[in-house]
Amino acid sequence: MKRYSGLVVSLVVLGSIMVSIFASSNSSHAEATTKSAGSFFDVKSNFWAKSSIDYAVSKGYLKGVGNGLFKPDAPVTRAELAAVLSRVSINTENQVNGEFPDLAGHWSKDExxxxxxxxxxxPIDFPNGFKPTQKLTRTEMAKWMVHGLAAHDADFGQALKDTADTLVPVAEYYKGGLNKLDYPIVSVALGTGLMTGYPDGTFGTGKTTTRAEVAAILMRYESIQTKAANSYRDLNEMRALATQGTNLEIITPYVIDPVKKFTNILNKKISTRNNIGTLKLKRMVVVDYNKSKQMKGVYAPLFVDKTVTGSDEYFYTFSEVSFTPNVDKLEENTFVNGSSLNIASSMGIRAPEAQRKYGILSIEPEWYPSIFKKGIESTFWVGYWIKRNNDPKSNSIEGDIYTIDGGFTTIISIPRESKKI
Structure with a gap:
């Protein structure tokens, strides 16, 4: 059957043959009545994905299921998404090693x-068979699409490597449900805007994918595959946090000295006053949250919420640290004033709504007896700030960041740079 785009086509279908809604033009399935864009009875004018569905149908990526229906909430199978991706992709075909033995005679084999x-x-990804009728999860869909981007542009492949151990801004990262092997997959999907999370902060890793969701994501994929990986600020943040230890350069006007790298102080012993314990800085997130409570940055929702006062004078910083006390019954002020490295030895986050949603562990005074035990290492987040506009006569942030490790001093200078953010 010839594929039509943007035309209302009325086909008479004999019998009650059930067909694949994604079947290609050479499919062995008979096709049900195919509605063109804007004419499905079950896709109302106010449906959230109507424009995406109309577009996908007009391009020939998706079809109806017959009887004037699209069934936007129906789940998508592996075979169906594979067929769609084979149509939307601008990648170059390459030789494939292996085959899918369980596709013999199946309508989707060629696609x-x-x-x-x-x-x-x-094929090696499916040692137990492709299982074409298996419903697709959101994580699996993200994996396929992100790998498709990487096959087209090597920098997307590098982005996958860069985000292998980043902080992924979804609730499943701390609460469970996100496999570490999927950190880079979800990072690239979120960082490019290919996929988004749910209002409760989750990515929905194990949820199945609907036809409406596929239609919306296809529009994004079609655009993203023509752009460079480094053109996405959110993705750049996640790459920088993993490779540089901080997203500071992406969010602020400051840049890190190329010689005195921020990574020089990560996981190094930080001197503490009165030898109260061993403190180490693991990474630092910078958030732009102004007085009007407008957020900037992919990590902002994890660390600030409406209970937090925004600032036009400072950027907020949030540092993940590990601390092993040398004493029991440590008091809050003792820890907060325990080091001259303010970004690492500071107060807790104090954003209860964000913490509940994403499960980030911070410190509260009432928790001290339970998490600050002599000789026991704890990892948590603390909050501080840096000036938005530093002294123009100064070449660095007020109070250069430094640490002392066995008598060796590393000075981290962060000079100003005139650039737009």
């Missing part, structure tokens, strides 16, 4: 093979 040749997945 699944083409999707593999385009780089979305490999």
């Amino acid at each position: 699944v093979n083409r999707a593999a040749a385009l780089g979305f997945f490999k």
